[in-house]
Amino acid sequence: MLTRNPKIRKGLFMALCCLIGISVWGSPVQANSNADSYNYSYWGRTVASPAAYTATGSVNGLDIGIGILKEPSDIQVTSDNYIYILDSGNNRVVILDQNYELINVIDSFNNEGSIETLLNPQGLFVTQDKKLLIADTGNKRIVELDKDNNLIKIIEAPQSELLNSTFDFQPVRVVADKAQRIYVMSIGVFDGLMEFNAAGEFNTFTGANRVNVDPIEYFWKTISTQEQQSKMIMFTPTEFTNLDINEEDFLYVTNGDQWGDNIKMLNAQGSDILRRNGYFKPMGDIRYFADEGPSRLVDIDVADSEMYSVLDAKRGRVFTYNGDGHLLYIFGGLGNKLGEFKTPTAITRMGDDFLVLDKALGEITVFQTTEYGRMLNEAVRSYYRGDEGEAFNYFQQTINMNSNLEFAYGGIGKALLRQGDYKEAMFYFKKSMDQKNYSKAYLLYRKEVLREYFSIIMTGILIMAVVISVATRYRKLVRRKRGISIE
Known part of the structure; x- marks a missing residue:
């Protein structure tokens, strides 16, 4: 017999929805660490895809000539193709040129006559002016150096009413x-990114x-006693896992939220404005084995033309999306072969090449592009620039x-739509x-047809009206001649 307790009924309903979700999204597919290149169809099925990127080599500390890189945690490539590697375990920053030749190693700086070192640094960022x-x-601070490695400022734990005494x-x-606003991701902060002004x-x-609530956890909370509830996990916001910034100063962030949006694009007000117009929202793998769970995104890299890529540490894959949220391609994996990783921790681009850091x-x-990857990248760029003809060809x-x-067919459709075809x-x-754009094209096509044949249609209507009028009068005249009442 069904229970009449509304709380229990609600909990059972949510649990049922969760189980249905697991059976649908958690079914085994090709998206395992050793799978060939793939993508997802409109219906959510994995489909074969040519490789967009292929691994062409690897670089380690011994190759560079600086000894073993110990648990490196971050990497960035500047606009002039200098590569900055954060060698966290060795408490240093390694700088290379585009040929992976050593330029400099930063392991200390002068702070008013005192030589200071880094302690387990985890993140770095290089501005346009270097x-x-x-x-x-480890030292609980942000260190800012100029292009000559001179100290500009140090940002330490701030004092604010927004922070509690135990922060x-x-x-x-x-x-x-x-x-020159600085955005910081700090361990244990659930209120968002910390924003500092130019003065620090x-x-x-x-x-x-x-x-966002885990339906299973919520279900047990609804039917548990108060004592049991006190021992359960509290519902708190998730922490961010990484961030990047684009040329327009929009922040792109990833987080560990399994039930909400784990990729966001933040404007100046902190609102999420990421477009999610693809077949599925950007989130990494959309299907996976139930015991593995969804992707765990640990880094994001923003490229030109609104393209962005995220790194999944759980299965070692890189997912790239266009500005509308369509999945373009997937590459990488976990394993021992070239192009596979053990603990991928950061990604960046150098031109069209990808550099993936294994901690x-x-x-x-x-990773370098294949012909297929180059064509797809250029197609997205051409459409972003408004060059419909070039986008169509690519x-x-x-x-x-x-x-x-399937996304490419939509790209051709949009190019043709802009051209008026x-x-x-x-x-x-x-x-x-693409039902939305199909309806838009249909309405425009209908208007075009009506405009083209308007004179013919109106002429036909007028002729029909005249014919009907003449026929009616003729009929009345004939009936009068025969003495038949018209009433």
Whole structure:
């Protein structure tokens, strides 16, 4: 017999929904660490895909000539292709040129006559004018150096009414915008990113994650006693796991939220404005084995033309999306072969190449584009620039190499839509299952047809009206002649 307790009924319903979700999304698919290249269809199925990137080599500390890299945690490539590696275990920053030749090693700095060192630093960021920001985690501070490695300032634990008396400042990631505002991700902070002004003064928190509830945990809370509930996990916002910033100073962040949005794009007000118009929201793998769980995103890299890539530490894969949230390609994996990782921890781009940092192996794996990857990247860039003709050609070549990429059909449809070829655009939107743009193209095509045949249609209507009028009068005249009443 069904219970009449509304709390228990609600809990049972949520548990049932959760089990259904696990059976749908947690079914075994090809998305394991040793899978070939794949993508996801409109229906959520894994489909074969050509490799967009292939590993061409790896670089470690011995290759560079500086000894073993010990648990490196972050990497960044500047606009002039200098590579900054945060060698956390050795408490230093290693700088290379684009040929992976050593330029400099920063392991200390002068602070008013005192030589200071780093302690287990976890994050770095290089500004456009070559200022270096280091999240010096072990020393609980942010260190900012100029291009000549002279100390600019140190940001230590701030004093603010927004922070409680037990607050422990442990910065692990840091970025800065063009206005020299500094955004810091600190361990144990659930209120969002910490924002500091150019002088290093704490302003506020920004972009706090919402609380998302695990349905199973919620179910047990609804039917548990007060004593049992006190021993359960509290519902608190998740921490961010990494961040990056684009040329327009929008912040891209990842977090460990399994039930909400684990990728966000934050504006100046801290609001999430990431577009999620793809077949599925950006989140890494959308299907996986139930005992593995969803992707655990640990880094994000923002490229040009609104493309961005995220790194999944759980399965060692890199997922790249366009600005609308369509999944472009996937590469990487866990294993011992070239192009696979043990503990991937950070990603960055150098031109179109990807550099993936492995914390456990202490090495960088270099990935270069295949012809398929180049075509797809250029298709996205062309469309972003508004070059419809070029975008059409690149998307067409992409489809010739991968007919399973439904998103590319939509790209061709959008290019045709901009060019005014509405009928052909409808064909491609139908193939990409893009109902919204199909309806838009249909309405425009209908207007075009009506405009083209308006004179013919109106002429036909007038002729029909005249014919009907003449026929009616003739009929009445005939009936009068025959003496038949018209009433």
